[in-house]
Amino acid sequence: MPQQEQPEGSATVAGRPNDERYDAQRVESKWFERWQNDPSLYAAEPTSTQKKYYVLEMLPYPSGALHMGHVRNYSIGDALARYMWMNGYNVLHPMGWDSFGLPAENAAIANHTPPRQWTLSNIANMKAQMKRLGFAYDWSREVTTCFPEYYRWNQWFFLKLYEQGLAYRKNSKVNWCPKCATVLANEQVVNGCCWRHEDTIVEQRELEQWFLRITKYADELLRDLDKLGGWPEKVRVMQRNWIGRSEGTLVDFKLDGPVGPAGSKITVFTTRVDTIYGATSVQLAPEHPLVSDLTASNPDLRAKVEQLISEQRKAKERGDIGEIEKHGVFTGRYALNPFTGKNVPIWIANYILMDYGTGAIMSVPAHDERDYEFAKKYNLEIRLVVIPISNDPEETVAEPALPYVGHEGVLINSGPFSGLEYSDAIIKMSAHAENNGFGKPTVTYRLKDWGISRQRYWGTPIPMLYCEKDGIVPVPERDLPVILPEDIEITLAGGSPLGRVTEFVHTTCPKCCGPARRETDTMDTFVDSSWYFYRYTDARNDHAPFDSRIAQYWFPIDQYIGGVEHAILHLIYSRFWTKFMRDMGLITNDEPAERLFTQGMVIKDGAKMSKSLGNVVSPDEMVARYGADAARLYSLFAAPPDRDLDWQDSGIEGIQRFLGRVYRFMVRNAKPNDAGWNAPVPANLSPAARAVQRKLHQTIRRVTDDFQGRWHFNTCVSAIMELVNSLYSAEDAISQNQIPQSLLADVQRKLVLLLAPFAPYLAHELWEMLGESGNLLKAPWPKYDPELAKEEELEIPVQVNGKLRSIVVVPADAGESAIVETAIADEKVTTAVAGKQIVKKIYVPGKLVNLVVK
RNA sequence: GCCGGGAUGGCGAAAUUGGCAGACGCAGCGGACUUAAAAUCCGCAGGGCCCAAAAGGCCUGUGGGGGUUCGAUUCCCCCUCCCGGCACCA
Numbered sequence: 001m002p003q004q005e006q007p008e009g010s011a012t013v014a015g016r017p018n019d020e021r022y023d024a025q026r027v028e029s030k031w032f033e034r035w036q037n038d039p040s041l042y043a044a045e046p047t048s049t050q051k052k053y054y055v056l057e058m059l060p061y062p063s064g065a066l067h068m069g070h071v072r073n074y075s076i077g078d079a080l081a082r083y084m085w086m087n088g089y090n091v092l093h094p095m096g097w098d099s100f101g102l103p104a105e106n107a108a109i110a111n112h113t114p115p116r117q118w119t120l121s122n123i124a125n126m127k128a129q130m131k132r133l134g135f136a137y138d139w140s141r142e143v144t145t146c147f148p149e150y151y152r153w154n155q156w157f158f159l160k161l162y163e164q165g166l167a168y169r170k171n172s173k174v175n176w177c178p179k180c181a182t183v184l185a186n187e188q189v190v191n192g193c194c195w196r197h198e199d200t201i202v203e204q205r206e207l208e209q210w211f212l213r214i215t216k217y218a219d220e221l222l223r224d225l226d227k228l229g230g231w232p233e234k235v236r237v238m239q240r241n242w243i244g245r246s247e248g249t250l251v252d253f254k255l256d257g258p259v260g261p262a263g264s265k266i267t268v269f270t271t272r273v274d275t276i277y278g279a280t281s282v283q284l285a286p287e288h289p290l291v292s293d294l295t296a297s298n299p300d301l302r303a304k305v306e307q308l309i310s311e312q313r314k315a316k317e318r319g320d321i322g323e324i325e326k327h328g329v330f331t332g333r334y335a336l337n338p339f340t341g342k343n344v345p346i347w348i349a350n351y352i353l354m355d356y357g358t359g360a361i362m363s364v365p366a367h368d369e370r371d372y373e374f375a376k377k378y379n380l381e382i383r384l385v386v387i388p389i390s391n392d393p394e395e396t397v398a399e400p401a402l403p404y405v406g407h408e409g410v411l412i413n414s415g416p417f418s419g420l421e422y423s424d425a426i427i428k429m430s431a432h433a434e435n436n437g438f439g440k441p442t443v444t445y446r447l448k449d450w451g452i453s454r455q456r457y458w459g460t461p462i463p464m465l466y467c468e469k470d471g472i473v474p475v476p477e478r479d480l481p482v483i484l485p486e487d488i489e490i491t492l493a494g495g496s497p498l499g500r501v502t503e504f505v506h507t508t509c510p511k512c513c514g515p516a517r518r519e520t521d522t523m524d525t526f527v528d529s530s531w532y533f534y535r536y537t538d539a540r541n542d543h544a545p546f547d548s549r550i551a552q553y554w555f556p557i558d559q560y561i562g563g564v565e566h567a568i569l570h571l572i573y574s575r576f577w578t579k580f581m582r583d584m585g586l587i588t589n590d591e592p593a594e595r596l597f598t599q600g601m602v603i604k605d606g607a608k609m610s611k612s613l614g615n616v617v618s619p620d621e622m623v624a625r626y627g628a629d630a631a632r633l634y635s636l637f638a639a640p641p642d643r644d645l646d647w648q649d650s651g652i653e654g655i656q657r658f659l660g661r662v663y664r665f666m667v668r669n670a671k672p673n674d675a676g677w678n679a680p681v682p683a684n685l686s687p688a689a690r691a692v693q694r695k696l697h698q699t700i701r702r703v704t705d706d707f708q709g710r711w712h713f714n715t716c717v718s719a720i721m722e723l724v725n726s727l728y729s730a731e732d733a734i735s736q737n738q739i740p741q742s743l744l745a746d747v748q749r750k751l752v753l754l755l756a757p758f759a760p761y762l763a764h765e766l767w768e769m770l771g772e773s774g775n776l777l778k779a780p781w782p783k784y785d786p787e788l789a790k791e792e793e794l795e796i797p798v799q800v801n802g803k804l805r806s807i808v809v810v811p812a813d814a815g816e817s818a819i820v821e822t823a824i825a826d827e828k829v830t831t832a833v834a835g836k837q838i839v840k841k842i843y844v845p846g847k848l849v850n851l852v853v854k
Numbered sequence: 855g856c857c858g859g860g861a862u863g864g865c866g867a868a869a870u871u872g873g874c875a876g877a878c879g880c881a882g883c884g885g886a887c888u889u890a891a892a893a894u895c896c897g898c899a900g901g902g903c904c905c906a907a908a909a910g911g912c913c914u915g916u917g918g919g920g921g922u923u924c925g926a927u928u929c930c931c932c933c934u935c936c937c938g939g940c941a942c943c944a
Contacts, residue, residue, distance in 0.1 A: 021893075027878090133878095234939080237940095241861090244943070263898080269944065271944065350942095354944080356943050356944075357943070361944045369942085370942055371944085395861095444944095446943070549860070568939085589859095639867070640867085643860085647866095651880055653880080658879080658895095702870095714868085715868065717878080717879090718868075718879075728896095802873095805873060844925095847874090850873080
């Protein structure tokens, strides 16, 4: 029987034995054991001549189990940490637990487990999950925020803030979540509801609270956003909006007649003082302090105001204050517009907010949408004072459509200021107000001071005392920490649970030794996470939060990685804390993190994973079914890390197949005892061998470039898959000895190195299989040789009038004229060009030829 | 309303500087191996049309419409939809 002709690379490789199946569980448990026995494996060097690299993933709340979002977050960070180790850096890669918070109390109520016990057992479980997933953390630096060793420094910082006047107590309206039974910071109110209970409307309550003066840093927090080039634009924009800086002018309008306790003038805030000659009324927020004076003798008016207040409150609670129907009441009183010298009516309106600006505005109907609507409704005077500048000097400026809110304009009807261009007018008119003592330029912020008091148990006790004689007294530093008592009864009713622990509450005043009462509120848990990453640098320090010199070595964080949901809360608080610590001389950096990366959410079937939708994928199950490497690799492969990832179970099966494919190739081809295995790779290679070598170097280049630049790990993994595919295509050549052992050794070693940051278990197993005994974690990252990565032949697409007509193969070093000639000579090109004239020949080096014909 | 990010096959996605659209993977189809299946290996595959079939060829295609260019997923203008943030912010 004659030899059957076989197409290349087909039947000869069919039906390979299947006893090379990759048993991920066996291999992973083997390495898991080895890694457990060497806790120093991932330890950062305390001091080092190597360059440092601090890579940090946001610490989790110990809810009980990791979810896929965690796995994704840590897989990104772990790949980066491993890559940096392989590149010779002294890497700090720590992990900890943001372990104070309300869920522990809820669990305590639900199943009578003390919060501490519940929290610690959750930590134990999640830590075991992290270890099983193979994340390379330096556990010797573990930080657990609910331990006194940690929270004593929260208290210490609080005392420092208090000394600086940056922590203060005030009675104020606060956001109250009835479900949490505690106060929330402004940042924790989402659409009028609690950030933890999305259907629970946040109420407003009047309470004495501790505040941190974050507004002292408002301007710097805003300005320094420009320095954060390594942060996503999105996060910077969100913070900018949140800080909400607005430049404007304060102007006093004097009351016309009798004056009550709230004073004799109304101070308004405006960004458009240039329009003040058009201010035909003054509008007060219903909760403005002057309102009670103005309504004192008029119960009827008072009742109407109460109505406005309750409307506003309801709208705020519903979160649709923007939709409220604008209306108001005239007070019967007038105030003096200091620019015009005329009295204007004082109104109270439901669209004026007490918590922005001064709670009072000047109403300029001609130049503001809302004021216009309001003036129309109540027939108030509308006075045009700014007209647009026409582009055509010949054209007489027509009356603009009202309201005219455009910025480019010239003042009219504005006394001595008429004729000024609007921006110039703002400067001159606020100066005029200041010179005459009835106003000044000013800056307001949307950002408010950070209310940190929480009427809850499971948090850092605020180290303050109340003494009948000495008033508010800080706990002396030497008495820290104020220990959170254990074994207490927790309920969600009746204020702070600590208030019912008499041995906690009753103490003595350090000043007068008389009886004193402890503060029973605890701190917002965002205090804990505002500085935890400094503690990692010196986690066991028991006489300071950390050693400044050590922090200086490690800071700023080189790469911080976490979810975008922390773009405002955590990331603005920790920037504030850093600036405060810098000002007290503890650190020298202005910002905590040089680069920030926010990864996308993990979703399934188009929706965020949630128990109610039943689309939750459990990491434990994935690890049990496919192995840790597969779960990690898939979370990097399925989408670029900054985008949402749509989890598909069949997708992770593909990754499992890929890992098996790599394994099987090496089982067949790892022959470290063969002669020639360790020989240098010869320079003269067969075309098949060259192809393998070229693909290897191209792959190294792609993966390395991605680590340095855009972090599209999904394409890194694709590139490695392509390399493996081309190794499979080369198996015929391998069996025919066309590929030297030395090259096979080289390509396999480097393939393992490329895989090491992404799939550490398999990589370690294969490293051993290749006869390597050195520590893979710190094996040098492979370098690519641009010469070896170069193609010898180029496939040049040939277009005619921009349409692809053919592809010609030319030697890589061919010159332009040779390539263009080859292209023109090509049969398909000739057909396409036939009967026409080539008017232009475009050659893009190495890319394509385009012939323009007529 | 303002700001930011998106939209590419049946699906997840790729195209890094304006140069072969759909790499890689999933699902699918065909084949090899097998008594059979699983596993594995090899191959095909955007859509439409021409051709008996194959080989091949032609047209078309990156949310929609216009523009710049020899050439546009990429740059510019307008519009639609989706996600996120802020919002009677004075």
